[in-house]
Structure formats: C-alpha cells, structure tokens
Amino acid sequence: MAGRIVETEAYLGGDDLASHSARGITKRTRVIFGPPGHAYVYFIYGMHECLNFVVGPEGTGGAVLIRAAEPLVGVALMQRRRPKAHSVAKLASGPGNLALAFGVTRAHNGVDVTRGTLVVRAWNHEPQFDICVTPRIGIRQCADLPLRFVIAGSPAVSGR
DNA sequence: CAATAGATCATCT
DNA sequence: GATGATCTATTGC
Numbered sequence: 221m222a223g224r225i226v227e228t229e230a231y232l233g234g235d236d237l238a239s240h241s242a243r244g245i246t247k248r249t250r251v252i253f254g255p256p257g258h259a260y261v262y263f264i265y266g267m268h269e270c271l272n273f274v275v276g277p278e279g280t281g282g283a284v285l286i287r288a289a290e291p292l293v294g295v296a297l298m299q300r301r302r303p304k305a306h307s308v309a310k311l312a313s314g315p316g317n318l319a320l321a322f323g324v325t326r327a328h329n330g331v332d333v334t335r336g337t338l339v340v341r342a343w344n345h346e347p348q349f350d351i352c353v354t355p356r357i358g359i360r361q362c363a364d365l366p367l368r369f370v371i372a373g374s375p376a377v378s379g380r
Numbered sequence: 381c382a383a384t385a386g387a388t389c390a391t392c393t
Numbered sequence: 394g395a396t397g398a399t400c401t402a403t404t405g406c
Contacts, residue, residue, distance in 0.1 A: 229398070238398070248391060266388030268399050285398055304401070316399050358398055 221294030221322055223312055224343070225286055226374040229356045230367040231272070233281030237361035241281030251330045252283050259338060261319070261329040268316030271324045273333055273340060287357075287368075288313045290376045291321065298322070309375035354380060 231239035233252075240262065241252045251260050252274055260272040260283050276282035289312040291298050298311045298321040305311045305321075312318040319325070324338065333340050350372035355364055357379050370377045 231398070240398080243392080246392075262398080263390060264397060265399050266390075266397090270398065272398085283398095287398085314399070356398075360397095 221297060222292045223289035223322070224292060224346075224371075225289050225340070226371040227286075227288035227377045228369050229285040229287060230275075230369075231283045231285060232367075233276060236365070238356065238359040238363070238365075239281065239283070241283070242361075249281070252281050253279055254330070256282075257332060257334045259324075259328050259331050259333050261324060261326050263326060264316075269319040269325055270315040271319050271322075271328075285315060286318060287315050288370075288374075288376045288378050289318055289322075290374060307375075311376075313376045314378040 231241070233239065233241055236242060241249050245253050248262065251258060254274060255278045256274050256276055258274045260274055261269055262272070263269050271286045272283040273286065274283050291308055291311050295308055295311070299305065301323065302311050302317065302321050305317070310317070312321040328338055331338055352370050352372050353366045354368045354370070355366060356368045
C-alpha cells in the first residue's frame with residue numbers, strides 16, 4: 221500500500237504540554253526520545269492506534285502525528301480493512317483510520333522508517349502543494365499553537 | 381448539518 | 394482511578 225500524507229501535526233519536545241514527551245521518558249515515551257526516523261505508535265481511547273514519526277535530534281522528544289493520507293496504492297485492501305468508510309478519500313482520514321487502513325499497529329512501535337516494511341519518503345515529482353497551517357485538533361494543552369499542517373483542498377483531510 | 385453519547389483500555393497519578 | 398494526539402452512530406434542528 222502507499223498513500224500521500226496530507227495532514228500532520230507537530231508535537232515538540234520540551235515544554236509542549238500536549239506532547240506525550242512533555243512528562244519525560246517513560247516506558248511508553250522512550251521511542252520518542254530515541255533516534256529520529258523511527259515510528260512511534262500509541263494506543264488511545266481504548267480503541268485506536270496512531271502513527272507518528274520521531275523527528276529532531278535524538279533525546280529531544282519531538283514527533284509528528286500522521287493524521288491523514290490519500291490512498292494511492294492498495295485501495296482494495298484498505299477498503300477491506302475499513303468496511304465502514306464511505307469513500308476512498310475517507311479510508312485514511314483521521315489518525316485512527318489511517319492506522320487501520322495501512323495496517324499500522326503497536327507492533328510497528330520503534331521500527332526504522334527509512335527502510336523496511338513501513339517507509340516514509342519525499343516524492344520529488346509532484347507539483348507544489350499549498351500548505352495550510354492551523355491549531356492542532358483534539359487536545360486541550362497548548363491548543364493555540366499553529367502546529368497542524370494540511371495540504372489545501374485534499375479530500376482526505378480530517379476536521380476543519 | 382451540528383452536537384452528543386458510547387465504546388474501551390494503556391498509561392500515569 | 395481518571396484521562397485521553399478518536400471514531401461512529403444517533404439524535405435533534
């Protein structure tokens with residue numbers, strides 16, 4: 221499967237209280253403080269898994285939540301995994317949906333995302349996109365920081 | 381279309 | 394023992 225990431229949120233290290241890393245290294249947050257280029261997958265609300273990429277120098281605790289993607293390859297498989305989705309654009313719209321559609325689970329927590337079965341990369345052959353910046357969604361702490369990034373007009377973007 | 385309820389559990393206090 | 398980087402179905406206009 222493959223998709224284009226169209227919506228992300230940044231969670232900073234240090235004093236960003238919305239970030240899981242804000243309260244230091246724990247069993248759960250240790251991969252966020254590990255080397256960048258690795259997946260951080262967490263379980264939330266008793267039912268959903270969310271995919272992040274660790275970014276920034278090792279030890280700083282920064283991560284990027286992948287909130288939505290446009291399905292490009294493997295659409296049929298994603299539809300089988302998400303029978304409730306009402307359109308292709310919604311297959312991976314929202315963090316929990318994206319993880320479901322792409323089959324990402326906590327088993328991927330800590331994997332190297334520069335090589336292997338779960339890979340992110342830059343795509344150099346696309347036209348330029350307009351990126352909109354907004355506050356992050358679904359948080360209470362630091363809810364005013366402009367750290368959500370969406371590709372303008374993408375049908376797969378969630379919320380606002 | 382907007383607002384709300386319910387599902388459900390790992391994690392940290 | 395409360396809370397949360399969510400989703401879906403349902404209710405109410």
